[in-house]
Amino acid sequence: MSDLLAKLNTEQLQAVTLPPQHALILAGAGSGKTRVLTTRIAWLLSTGQCDPAAILAVTFTNKAAKEMHARLGALLPINTRGMWIGTFHGLCNRLLRAHHRDAGLPQLFQILDSADQLAAIKRLLKALNVDDEKFPPRELQHFINAQKEAGLRPAAVDVWDDYSRRRVELYQEYETQCQRESVVDFAELLLRTFELLERNEPVRRHYQRRFRHILVDEFQDTNRLQYRWLKLLAGGEPPACLFCVGDDDQSIYRFRGAEVGNMRDFEREFQVTGVIRLEQNYRSHGNILDAANAIIRNNSARLGKNLWTEAGAGEPIRIFEAFSDSDEARWVVDEIQQLVRDGALRADIALLYRSNAQSRVLEHALFSAGIPYRVYGGLRFFERQEIKHALAYLRLIANPDDDTAFARVVNFPTRGIGARSIEALQDAARTWSTSLYATVPHLGGKPGTVLAQFVRLIEELRRETARLPLPELVDHVLDRSTLRDHYKSEKEGRERLENLDELIAAAANFTAEAQAGAEALAADHALLADFLAHASLEAGEHQADQGMDAVQLMTVHAAKGLEFDAVFVSGLEEGLFPHENSILESEGLEEERRLMYVAVTRARQRLYLSFAQSRMLHGQTRCNLRSRFLEEIPAPLARWLTPPKPRGGPGGGYYEPPRGAFAPRAQPAAAQALPGGLRVGQLVRHARFGTGVIIAAEGSGSDARVQINFGDAGIKWLLLGVAKLEAC
Ligand code: ATP
Ligand code: MG
Numbered sequence: 001m002s003d004l005l006a007k008l009n010t011e012q013l014q015a016v017t018l019p020p021q022h023a024l025i026l027a028g029a030g031s032g033k034t035r036v037l038t039t040r041i042a043w044l045l046s047t048g049q050c051d052p053a054a055i056l057a058v059t060f061t062n063k064a065a066k067e068m069h070a071r072l073g074a075l076l077p078i079n080t081r082g083m084w085i086g087t088f089h090g091l092c093n094r095l096l097r098a099h100h101r102d103a104g105l106p107q108l109f110q111i112l113d114s115a116d117q118l119a120a121i122k123r124l125l126k127a128l129n130v131d132d133e134k135f136p137p138r139e140l141q142h143f144i145n146a147q148k149e150a151g152l153r154p155a156a157v158d159v160w161d162d163y164s165r166r167r168v169e170l171y172q173e174y175e176t177q178c179q180r181e182s183v184v185d186f187a188e189l190l191l192r193t194f195e196l197l198e199r200n201e202p203v204r205r206h207y208q209r210r211f212r213h214i215l216v217d218e219f220q221d222t223n224r225l226q227y228r229w230l231k232l233l234a235g236g237e238p239p240a241c242l243f244c245v246g247d248d249d250q251s252i253y254r255f256r257g258a259e260v261g262n263m264r265d266f267e268r269e270f271q272v273t274g275v276i277r278l279e280q281n282y283r284s285h286g287n288i289l290d291a292a293n294a295i296i297r298n299n300s301a302r303l304g305k306n307l308w309t310e311a312g313a314g315e316p317i318r319i320f321e322a323f324s325d326s327d328e329a330r331w332v333v334d335e336i337q338q339l340v341r342d343g344a345l346r347a348d349i350a351l352l353y354r355s356n357a358q359s360r361v362l363e364h365a366l367f368s369a370g371i372p373y374r375v376y377g378g379l380r381f382f383e384r385q386e387i388k389h390a391l392a393y394l395r396l397i398a399n400p401d402d403d404t405a406f407a408r409v410v411n412f413p414t415r416g417i418g419a420r421s422i423e424a425l426q427d428a429a430r431t432w433s434t435s436l437y438a439t440v441p442h443l444g445g446k447p448g449t450v451l452a453q454f455v456r457l458i459e460e461l462r463r464e465t466a467r468l469p470l471p472e473l474v475d476h477v478l479d480r481s482t483l484r485d486h487y488k489s490e491k492e493g494r495e496r497l498e499n500l501d502e503l504i505a506a507a508a509n510f511t512a513e514a515q516a517g518a519e520a521l522a523a524d525h526a527l528l529a530d531f532l533a534h535a536s537l538e539a540g541e542h543q544a545d546q547g548m549d550a551v552q553l554m555t556v557h558a559a560k561g562l563e564f565d566a567v568f569v570s571g572l573e574e575g576l577f578p579h580e581n582s583i584l585e586s587e588g589l590e591e592e593r594r595l596m597y598v599a600v601t602r603a604r605q606r607l608y609l610s611f612a613q614s615r616m617l618h619g620q621t622r623c624n625l626r627s628r629f630l631e632e633i634p635a636p637l638a639r640w641l642t643p644p645k646p647r648g649g650p651g652g653g654y655y656e657p658p659r660g661a662f663a664p665r666a667q668p669a670a671a672q673a674l675p676g677g678l679r680v681g682q683l684v685r686h687a688r689f690g691t692g693v694i695i696a697a698e699g700s701g702s703d704a705r706v707q708i709n710f711g712d713a714g715i716k717w718l719l720l721g722v723a724k725l726e727a728c
Contacts, residue, residue, distance in 0.1 A: 004039060004075060008032075015276045016040045018243075020049070020212075022234075022270040024219075024263065025245040028307040029292065029601035030283030033245040034561060037215050038068055040243060042075040044213055052078060056211040056233070056240075057085040060218040062537065063376075064561050065090065084211070088226050089186055092193040093533050096184070099203055103196045105182065108398045108529040110405070111536035112178075112185040115388075117141055120404050124170070124177055127430050135170060144171050148187035149225050151194065181403045181435055187225075194229050208236025218561060219246030220260055221253045227262045231269070242270060248303045249296050252557060252595050254587075263303075281307040281601075283563050285314025287637045288607050292600045295632045299590045316639040317607045319630065323705065324717050325358075325571075325615040329365035332568050335608060336371060336551060339566055346372060348565035350552040352599050354577035358570065359553055361616075366551060376554035386487060386496040390503055391535055393481045394474065396458050397465060398529045401435035410436075410454055413486035417454065421447035457481070466524045470531060471508040478504075510534055556599045567603035569596075572611040573624035596629045609638075614717055621707075621715060675704050675720050677727070684725040689713040691728060 005013060012032050015025050016039045027033050041057060044050050059065040065086045072080045084091060093111065100107045112120060121137045121144075124130075147157055154172040159165040178184065184192065197204045214234050216222065222230070234240040244266060251260045266272060281289050289309050296302070318335075322328035336349055351362055351373075359375055366373045389412055392405035400406075411417040424447045429439040437458070440451045461480055465473040478484045478500055487493035487500065510531050552564065571577055577596065582588030600607060611626045626647060674697055678684065685691050692710035699705050704720045718725070 004042065008036075008039065009278075009280055011276055011278050012036050012039075015278070016043050018274065018276075020241045021274070022242045022266075022272045023244070024267060024272050024275045025243075025278065026247070026263070026275055026303065026305070027245070027278035028247055028281065028305050029250060029598070030281040030289075030563065031278035031307065032280075032282055033247070033278065034064070034068075034217055036278070037217055037243070037245050038071050039075075041068075041213075041215060042072060045072075045076055045078065050212050052080065052083045053210060054212040055083060055085075056091070056214045057083075058091065058214075058216045058230075059085065059087055060221065060561060061558070062087060062090065064217065087537070088222075088229070089189050089537055092189040093537060095193050095196070095207075096189065097530075097533075099196060099200075102200050102203060103192050104179075105184065105192070106399070108525065109182045109184055110395050110399050110402050110529075111189065111533050112183050112404065113536045114141070114186065116183075116404050116536075117185045119407075120177065120181075120183070121174060123403065123407060123426075124174055127426050128170075128173060130170065135167065140167070140170060140174075143167060144174060145185070145187045147171060148185075148191045149223050151191060151225050151228065177403070180433065181401050182399050183402055183404065190225050190229065194225060194232065197229070197232050204232070205236065207233060208240065211240050213241050213243065215243045215245075217245055218250070219244035219266070220248050220251040220263060221246075221560075222259075222262050223253075224259055224262070227259070227265070234270075242266070249299070249305075249594055250560065250598050252560065252591060252598060254591055277305060279305060279307055281309045283604055284309065284601060285311050285605055287313050287316055288600060288603050291317055291607070291633045291637050292597055294634050294637075295593060295600065295629055296597045298632055299593050300586075301590060315606055317609060317633065317637055319638050319640045319642075319644075320608065320610040321626070321640075321642040321645070322610060322612040323614070323719070325361045325612045326365065327719065328570055328610050328612045329361045331610065332362060332570060332608075333365045333369045333371065335568070336366075337369065339606075340371075344565060346549045346551045349568075350554065350559065350562070350564040350566070350602060351568045351570065352554060352556050352559050352602065353569070353571050354556060354579060354595070355571075356555060358576075362553060362570065366553075372548060372550040373553055374548070374550045376552065376558045384496075384499055386483070386499055387503055387535075390474070390478060390481075390483055390500060391532065393458075393461070393477050393483070394528060395532055396437070397462050397477070398525050398532060400437040400458060403429075403436045406436045409481070410451070413482050415450070415454065417450050421450055425451060462525075465528075470511045470527050471504050473528060474504050474507045506535075507531060556595050559602050560598055563602055563604055565604045566606040566608070567599070568608040568610065569599045570610045570612075571615070572609055572627035572630055573615070574627055575622065575624045576615070577627055577629070593629065596627075609633075616714070616716065621717065674706065676725070678706065678720070678725065680706075683728050684708065685728045686710070686718070686723060686725055689716060692716075 005016065008016060012035070015023065015036045025033055025036060037057070041055055044055070045052060057068060059068060068085050069080045069083070084094070086094070096103050096105060096109070097107065100109065118137055118141050121141050122132070125132050125135060125137060154168050154175065157168045157171065159168050178188065197207065211233060214230060216230065230242060234242045246263060248260050248263065267275065284292070286309055289307055293306055320328070320331055322331055332351060339349060340346060353359060353362070363373065363375065389409055392408040395402045395405040396409070407422070410422065425436055425439055425443060428443055429436050432439060432442070437455060440448070440455045443451060457480070461477060464480070465476055468476060484497065484500060487496045490496070511527065514527060514530065575583065578589055578592035582592050609630060611630070614621055614623045631647065678694060680694050680697055682694050683691060684694060686708070689710040690713055692708040692713070694706045695709050695715070696707035697704065705717055706720060707715060707717050709715045
């Protein structure tokens with residue numbers, strides 16, 4: 001232990017060894033906040049000030065929770081598994097399972113992730129014959145979540161006209177539907193737990209007495225309800241010590257209701273006297289840190305701090321301008337190969353992007369080059385179509401009233417149940433206020449007969465799997481549901497089959513972990529319900545845990561709190577990063593800048609920044625100006641790998657490509673022969689995209705590229721030297 005403390009600097013040591021009191025550690029990226037928080041837990045335990053059961057630690061991601069477990073396990077000779085370390089959602093799930101009756105839920109309640117929630121809302125609107133142009137499902141979803149995050153049930157929401165009244169009615173209907181189906185969305189996890197603690201004195205007292213030290217990482221991103229939740233738990237007699245660490249410059253979830261104001265309220269309401277600041281950065285080399293400082297300095301709303309490091313300046317930041325997104329991806333791959341040849345571990349390299357949609361091109365390039373990679377978030381494993389189908393069967397076994405799951409697989413794989421039958425079922429379920437599943441036996445006629453077969457299948461599955469270990473259970477369900485056969489017969493089904501196998505592996509992993517943990521599981525299928533909760537909560541993070549040396553891909557949001565030797569941030573273009581939705585208002589822009597600050601400060605030794613002149617995104621080719629954030633990096637810190645061009649564009653602002661920039665070019669030049677004897681207007685064939693027409697051409701020699709309309713496969717820019725086009 002003293003070893004551990006010896007490595008801390010004065011301020012860190014002060015923070016770790018604060019006497020039992022509330023504390024706020026406000027510090028910049030890489031200054032050791034998470035390390036201080038973990039070390040404080042170790043210090044509290046090893047000095048005998050409390051036992052592991054008295055600690056509640058809130059992390060921002062499941063990955064961070066796992067790391068904290070691992071670090072504590074390494075520091076102390078204790079089993080950390082039973083400790084309450086997790087995300088807000090994970091901790092709430094645990095509380096609700098333990099007190100499900102008090103919370104008005106069945107033990108095997110299911111969790112809706114946001115895609116499930118949207119599907120449930122769409123289903124509701126349809127059943128109620130609501131015009132979804134007037135009440136777009138996504139907006140309604142956002143509204144409902146915002147109310148829940150503000151702690152407001154329908155009865156407490158203000159209404160002022162017919163529209164707002166109707167919207168609140170829909171919120172109420174949605175709640176009724178969720179309750180009937182025994183499902184809980186993410187916001188509900190929190191609100192339900194909060195209400196449980198608030199209303200149920202014995203339960204509240206129990207946890208208030210139990211948790212003597214509550215520690216929160218990434219405190220700047222807590223929302224109002226989470227803050228109230230913490231306040232409630234810490235507010236016993238005597239109160240618990242609340243130890244929060246955060247960085248206002250890394251607040252990147254305001255769009256989800258996070259409030260930096262919580263930091264000020266915390267100081268005031270808890271009379272925090274000692275706010276400790278850490279300013280020495282231990283993560284990044286000087287150039288990287290200076291760039292981060294220079295970028296964030298452009299924000300106005302800051303609590304203000306500057307980071308410094310003892311590490312030398314290190315290498316310059318590398319900046320690359322690509323022709324196109326695929327050109328950019330190829331460059332990234334080349335650089336990665338070079339890094340690996342130079343001895344880098346792939347797992348120490350991260351590719352970060354602003355939007356999930358950007359990962360596809362990068363993935364493709366990595367895959368083609370045979371470089372192992374893992375995607376965090378994004379096309380999340382548990383969100384893939386085939387996995388969702390399999391999970392829906394599993395969910396029906398655990399909870400037949402889960403209408404979302406029912407609707408998903410009642411006719412998948414197809415078993416001759418038509419839309420009419422399902423509509424008849426939905427109408428009847430509505431009339432009787434029962435779940436779809438429970439309604440089936442009461443439905444007559446042909447719909448009743450075909451649907452009864454499906455219900456029988458689920459009943460049989462439930463019986464057959466009651467005593468099976470979880471991985472075998474999953475395996476059995478994949479067979480009996482005929483999901484496996486279905487994907488076997490699908491042309492592109494190989495990858496999906498692999499993913500289904502991966503689901504069995506995930507179930508095996510989960511079982512091993514659950515057995516290692518102390519928790520006893522009584523009811524049949526209780527482990528299944530836990531696994532399903534895990535699938536909803538840990539979506540995507542599972543992949544990166546396999547200990548394989550793989551390049552890490554993730555959005556900047558998902559990278560928060562993490563660090564890597566080499567970091568690539570691609571797509572630094574106006575409209576993409578900063579994102580077009582935020583560009584027009586200063587608050588949005590400041591949040592984008594904090595996001596850029598997070599991205600840059602993930603790098604230890606090397607930082608690569610890139611942008612592309614043209615990019616295919618959501619099926620459209622876009623030409624964007626390079627990001628203003630690149631301009632904010634002082635020139636001496638960076639090295640351009642491509643000669644920097646003047647930024648241009650009207651007023652340096654967001655640049656719309658001139659209309660017709662990609663229209664067929666009718667100039668005589670277009671008729672000139674291109675390398676390979678091709679011409680604009682000519683029909684060509686490409687191995688992957690099929691047949692298309694060349695509609696534009698640019699550049700010459702090895703830079704010559706053409707724009708081709710491939711019909712269904714879209715319009716693409718291809719480099720002639722690379723694309724291997726065949727004239728037809
Ligand atoms: P972020 O804001 O990105 O979450 P953080 O403030 O939580 O960053 P940590 O992740 O705790 O920072 O620490 C950054 C890196 O610096 C880690 O690798 C950590 O081990 C290291 N570090 C922190 N303090 C020290 C120290 N006193 N001596 C050596 N290394 C340190
Ligand atoms: Mg941290």
